[in-house]
Amino acid sequence: MAFVNSNREHIVDQKIDTDLSSIDYENKLFLRLVAKGKRFEKVNFRFTIFDTAYLRNCVFDSCDFTGCRFVGVNFYGAKFTGCKFDYATFERTIIDSDILNNCCPGWDNLKLKFARTLRVNFQQLGDSKSANKAIKVELDATEIHLKKSWRSNESYYRKKYNGWKRVGKFLEWLNFKVLDFVWGNGENTYKLTRSVILLLIAMAFFDVLNFQDVTKVASYRDAILKMPEVLLGVVSPAYYSSRYLAIIYFTRLVAMGFFMSIIIKRFNRR
Template structure:
């Protein structure tokens, strides 16, 4: 321990004195084995660093606190965590083979390179939208690290739902949390962010839905076809509209001429086509890149 005079000297030299930096409350548990069921009465792992902790099959952890605990290389095979608290916990390289969770708290928890079933998303996600969004995001990154494409897609879908709900509540909800956090002009900004999010979701599912993008293409065909019929010189002729709809895909993709469209309309169609094909390419690259 530094003497006061020495501590003062070190402080002036840019060092941290002993009065400022003190030993934390983390204990490290290395290479232990859980041999029986644990409850809150006989176990508390809060702030512990659990390295290579294992448990026998079908071990039950009931109402055990793992608040801000760190799990490194742990293995739990067919175990059951009932009403446990994992708030702020960090999981690194763990394997939860056929392990299930019920009524657990995962607020601010993070996962890295862990083998864990993706049903945890729908069963154990926090209720708050902002925490649910972060929970889905950390699991999405975790599943990307282990190459589980199906789980990645599930996590992305869950994250997008939570994001949309959070953005909507940030400007429309009367809940105290949102009204204290977002005030004045910030509400307008959140409304704009939600509007952009919803628009991109309608166009291409925020980069996750080929079907929504194809629906947008069909809508573009409809607009081009009806516009072709309306500008053909005989707007009351139904046959012109049918012919316009028939020629719309070729006009949109640039296979045929621009019909009766002027330079401005033709430029808009070309720009829409390029953006649409870029969206389609991005979706395909993302989908195939996860395999």
């Protein structure tokens, strides 16, 4: 037989009217569960589904939410301390972003997945501030995970990423670091502005070394002042080759694309 009963108990339209401690609610389906101001301590919720639940101002201490799915849950005012959320997912769930401060999984690959599902959840609710916080945690965890994938001597990484897979992870980490430096992987306007400034300085030095008098300070000053106009296409010096102008044009398109991408992302979260 291809299928067997998962023995998931359905608990529908119930209300919790007392504090709970050391109770096993593994593999349940809570539909329209209600609890307000209750305390849950060391409760096992592994692989349980919370659907359209209302758990306002509740306190969860050292609870296990491994593999849980939260859909349309209201955790307004709820506090989580020392809880485990490995492989948990969130959809349209009202929950405080403080959960990212004290309940992230220990493994970096699980941590980035945890932050990612919360980021998508916050975006669904239009909570841009919490979404930005989740993105930062996700990017930090991604960087650490990619670095460990090719560099760490931990048995997990060396067993999963060996041979050419290790090389591939190194290239993936290198690409992540380059994009992080250029524009913060699409999340940092400051880094993109810094990259454009460095590009203008490099263009100015190229101009002076190839077309101006390198012994004169005025050559560097004039070149730096002129480069923004060159990059934006307002000025196209006649002594520049068509190939170099094409490179500048392509660079301008990429930079504008990066700026527009960041702006669009910010507006989409609102």
